[in-house]
Amino acid sequence: MFEYAPAPESRSVVEIASSYGLFIDGSFEQAVDGNVFKTVNPASEEVLAEVAAAGQEDVDRAVAAARRAFASWSAMPGSERAKYLFRIARIIQERSRELAVLESLDNGKPIKESRDVDLPLVAAHFFYYAGWADKLAYAGFGPDPRPLGVAGQVIPWNFPLLMLAWKIAPALATGNTVVLKPAETTPLSALFFADVCRQAELPPGVVNIVTGAGDTGAYLVQHPDVNKVAFTGSTEVGREIARAVAGTGKRLTLELGGKAANIVFDDAPIDQAVEGIVNGIFFNQGHVCCAGSRLLVQESIAEELLTSLKRRMATLRVGDPLDKNTDVGAINSAAQLARITELSEIGATEGAERWSPACQLPDRGFWFAPTIFTGVTQAHRIAREEIFGPVLSVLTFRTPAEAIEKANNTPYGLSAGIWTEKGSRILSVADKLRAGVVWANTFNKFDPTSPFGGYKESGYGREGGRHGLEAYLA
Incomplete structure (x- = not known):
């Protein structure tokens, strides 16, 4: 049997800052109360960076920025919004090696998975929903479907960048603006994505990223000026979110646990x-x-x-x-x-x-x-x-x-x-x-054109495909 020699990917391909702020209205800012937390490499327990922990005031600022940006972003022709999504997809492809290394460092997943599975799918989701942006009238949701407003999105730590793409791409294609909270153990690829948004010259406030633990997510979910909540994570937290938004008029999609x-x-x-x-x-x-x-x-x-x-x-x-x-x-x-x-x-x-x-x-x-x-x-x-x-x-x-x-x-x-x-x-x-x-006769095959979601305690609503547009349209 052949012995494998080590074949390490170089860490030097990606630059990790010693500290990161919150991405609000197109720029990085510190948390109002100055709170921070550390994100570690699970393979070595080494601290990778210090990250700002958003409090109530920070979430308020992020939602206000998204609300201001909504007026012009939603009024923009779909073909113009599509250009930004295409640009984001191309930048992700160009910088995929950096992102793959960052994802493996912060999350612990093998580089061959982040490089060959996660990153191609992330780019594919932005390309796919860019294609829908000027065709919403033909998606089957009425002749003039309208965006909902500000989407509050909370994502898990298992596929940090892919879950971001699943949430942000359809929201932007349909004319909504976004405040996203990544998981506290894996914030780095979302903060890298903030830089991708700046590189793509996405208008300030269209995408905002607030980092922190469960409290930060709760502030976002319960914010009175959020129109749509999307959550992927545990069934227990999903139940709490469903209770929190019940009777508020907010739209909700949940993608929760499984035992397949x-x-x-x-x-x-x-x-x-x-x-x-x-x-x-x-x-x-x-x-x-x-x-x-x-x-x-x-x-x-x-x-x-x-x-x-x-x-x-x-x-x-x-x-x-x-x-x-x-x-x-x-x-x-x-x-x-x-x-x-x-x-x-x-x-x-x-x-x-x-x-x-x-x-x-x-x-x-x-x-x-x-x-x-x-x-x-x-x-x-x-x-x-x-x-x-x-x-x-x-x-x-x-x-x-x-x-x-x-x-x-x-x-x-x-x-x-x-x-x-x-x-x-x-x-x-x-x-x-x-x-x-x-x-x-296969398993774990994903495609942006195919809807994904569950029954019973695995949640409700669908992400991906034409069905993934519905949750972001009035």
Whole structure:
């Protein structure tokens, strides 16, 4: 077997300032009360930068700037707005290497994922919605759809830049202005994007970025002059936001947690399915709301599939996110590592059988070895609760009806996967799954033209595609 030599991407391609302010009305400003927090590299626990923490007054200033900019931005012809979106997309492409390194440093994800998945999709979303900006009358939402006003957007730490693109691109294309709050553990790519907006000469106030923790997000969500709230994150926080905006007249979209079933039938191509299973749960360290965290495998092939899966997992390389050979990077934070560890220990205590390949984890930083649990039942907490880490629960089934029953036996409904060579079975099973996205013989494939969103406790509303425009139009 060949040994891999280290192939590190250089950190020097991106410049990280020692401190960052809030991006309000086209310029960087300090927080009124002077509060700051530190963002760290989860792979080494080294402090990357000090970042301003926005308080109530700062959020007020950002929303006021967005409101002032709304009058001229919404009145601008769609073809003119499109030019700015195209420009942003091109700058992202030109600066993608800087952004990929920054994202891997701040988030912990492998550079090959941020470089080959996140960044191309970020640019593609801006290109796609630029194309819609002058065609809104033909989108199916009436002959003269109007923007809502100021959009308050709160995004998570698992795909910091991609979630920003999912939120900002349709909002700007439809004529809204934006105040965005990135997650407190991953603010740097959003602050880099602020600089991209300046480079694209986007009018001041159209995009504002306020950094901070949960309090900052709460100020933004509850602000009386925000017309639309978009949130991606945990189901618990989603519930709080839904309660906060109830009865206010604000429009709301929520993209929350998931506990997706990846269903493998006995006629599935085993090697292809194994690649899909690995991609479904170990991509981005399992920090994916639509991760295939429950593997449902037909009983007759369970042993063969698990043997193949374990063999494949033994080849996964865990380590330095900036090494181009790394498959599984660092867990995003100490708090998230503690949750993954706790739920995994509960899984073992409840009687599921735990297995991880032999792998040496680095001494510093936040790390968790890829793990599978077999002998899992529907009653196990690891089969019900979102772990949000590289942990797979394996259940078996005998008939398609049983697979569907088990797949739907969850409070979530974000995504699912089906592995079979029969097209008729794909269509039949997909039709019965209560999931917003169902992949067939693949997993975790995204495209800006395709809508994404969930049922039940996975939230409501759709992002991406023509459907993604609706949430930002009156």
